[in-house]
Amino acid sequence: MTHLQCVNCQKHFPLFELRFECDCEGLLEVIHEAEGLRDLPQLAEKRLTSRIPADRSGVWRFREAVVPLEEKEIVTQLEGRTGFHAVESLQKWTGSPGLFIKHEGENPTGSFKDRGMTAAVSVAKRLGMPLLACASTGNTSSALSSYAARAGLKSVVFLPSGKVSLGKMAQTLGYGAHVLAVKGDFDDAMQIVRDLAKAGEVYMVNSLNPFRIEGQKTIIWDILQDMNWQAPDWIVVPGGNLGNTSAFGKAIEEAFEWGWIDKKPRLATIQAAGANPFYKSFLNGFSSLQSIQAETIATAIRIGNPVNFSRASRAIINTRGIVGQVSDKEILAAKAVIDRSGLGCEPASAATLAGLKLMVQAGLVKKEDKVVAVLTGSMLKDTDAIMKSQNLTVEEVEADAKAIKLSLDSLRSKH
Ligand code: F0G
Secondary structure, eight states: OOEEEETTTOOEEETTOSOSBOTTOOBEEEEOOSTTTTTHHHHHHHHTTOOSHHHHSTTGGGGGGTOOOOGGGOOOOOTTOOEEEOOHHHHHHHTOTTEEEEEGGGSTTSBTHHHHHHHHHHHHHHHTOSEEEEEOSSHHHHHHHHHHHHHTOEEEEEEETTOSOHHHHHHHHHHTOEEEEESSOHHHHHHHHHHHHHTTSSEEOSTTSHHHHHHHTHHHHHHHHHTTTOOOSEEEEEOSSOHHHHHHHHHHHHHHHTTSOSSOOEEEEEEEGGGOHHHHHHHTTTSOOOOOOOOOSOGGGOOSSOTTHHHHHHHHHHTTOEEEEEOHHHHHHHHHHHHHTTOOOOHHHHHHHHHHHHHHHTTSSOTTOOEEEEEOBOGGGOHHHHHHHSOOOOOOOOSSHHHHHHHHHHHHHOO
8 A cells, every 4th residue: 555654764654643843852654565556657658649638747647656646636737848959059068968858847837846736735625724834035936826726725934034036925925825025045944844843833835745745756757758768877857845856766776666767867956056955965974964054046946954865865876966056156057058049947947057058078978978967946936046047138120111220231241
């Protein structure tokens, strides 16, 4: 039977027991029985052409290995139908000819969070939870607000005051969540939500919630399906609270154990240098995690005390992965190139390509390697950052044909 299990002491709990940690305070994860899952890739392939919403979702296409819910229990917005792109300009810029981009910013609310949120909100609805909550740097809150609205549930979100992009704030408000701007940082907001969840006041949908991880796992399976189940050499992802790193590690382990792939890709998590506790811990062999006061232009990953440390370090170790860091300047340079490629992304996402470029320079990634970089959020999530990463101007022009002709002539003469 699918059940919850503590990552520290391995104690078991029923799958839908209302709890977010073990009695020993260890994180919980969903454990699936391998039986019946070995042929899931073939079933998922068939579902690509189905008209049933749960089949068309890039999360629920794999539902037997995500959360075993009935189709009618699933709250879906057809998330996870995201693009897999080979972009020459980005292959050249990073020095990695075998690079593919998985753009999770193409999800319904513009970030990868929809994949985890469809799972967490579906479970919350099944459990009859009246009030859903999260701490967020803006993307989780947008996803929660949207999925809660679709499920007809109330949501409250705790954001670090003044540190969330206007686009994300407006989106979260627009879908209807109650927004509390906490006078503190993300880590303070996270602690508040953990305490409220423990006291039974709210149902927490941060990535401490094991069902969030189950939904986000499907980013990896979707990539593997995009690659016809031939695993790449590397998968590169940005890291903040480390929910994705944890989910990716679990997805890779399971795909390998169930015989879906015959080699494990290596995982590279990239942090912003101003928000790098995981990177520092990697340098000391993950012997400890020192929380820090985080600061970076990539506000999505401005996190100094990642709650998924234990699961995420295991993911890096088990995949022979690495953790890297990049400066804000490197993030903005990568973002400008990604924007100009026509794909576009928000700053946190650009950390992946900035990190990959350094990995190529260091000889860690070889020319012949197949690499998948995950872009986590859409360009429109942070329009301020677009203006900061490039020297952009709008030319004002008189509304007459002569002035416009002059402007077009000067445009044509430019390289
Ligand atoms: N990229 C984007 C665009 C994000 O919004 C986040 C996290 C990350 C990367 C980092 O992912 O936490 O799984 O390591 N955003 C959270 C939020 C914290 O509240 O939206 P992680």
